[in-house]
Amino acid sequence: MEADETADAAKPDHLKPILKGKKGCLQRLCAFFSMAAHILAILFVSYMIYLAWPFSSLFSWHPVLMSIAFVFLMTEAILFFSPDSNLVPKASRKTKLTYHWIINTTALLCALAGLAIMVINKERYGKSHFTSWHGLCGVCTVAYTCLQATAGSTLMFPKLTASLVKLADLKLYHATSGLVLFTLACTTLVLGLFTDWFWNTAHGSVWYFCIATVAWLSLVIMNQITQAYLPKSFKKPSQQY
Structure with a gap:
């Protein structure tokens, strides 16, 4: 951030309003995409619940759990x-961090429950486990x-861990x-959209x-993770963080 401000300060005065306007537009666009992510996530889960209802x-x-x-x-x-x-900007x-680990722990419990259900269901009908790309990616x-x-x-x-790593x-x-984990999860989700269950119910x-x-x-x-961490990874060790 400080490096960006220094670079902007070195620009000619007549270019500064243009640069500021471009940054403002980009920031608003990122904010729109990120806010829409909240809504899309809720709609996706709601649709899965609708497809699974009445959970017969x-x-x-x-x-649903996944x-x-x-x-x-x-x-x-x-x-x-x-x-x-x-959604909690003043926190x-x-x-x-507390919200982060609590919600991620809940996500892990839901994922484990979803995996257990899949294993039990396969055992019930005598089917082989993890024979599809969706199943293999899912367990991974x-x-x-x-x-x-x-x-x-x-x-x-x-x-x-202070003595081992900063x-x-x-x-x-x-x-x-x-x-990497989120990318793998998204890959599994996409593969799940090609399964017989989804094709027959969607x-x-x-x-x-x-x-x-x-x-x-x-x-x-x-975008969020790369913007937050990639610029730091290219700095000298003494300049990082």
């Missing part, structure tokens, strides 16, 4: 740190979520790993809305 089978809980975990809860947990669409960083996503949560918990006790570096690793063009929603969320989260 055990399997019907699987897509969409709640990764489309709604994990997205919201990350957006708590968004400068453009944070302190410590409070945001849940396993990765467990690892991410375990590693992320070390950020709550920085003194335990806190600033640990935050960078956690955010980067989180982006309604026409709504499929395109679901695909667009997953793409929208992934772009918003990718």
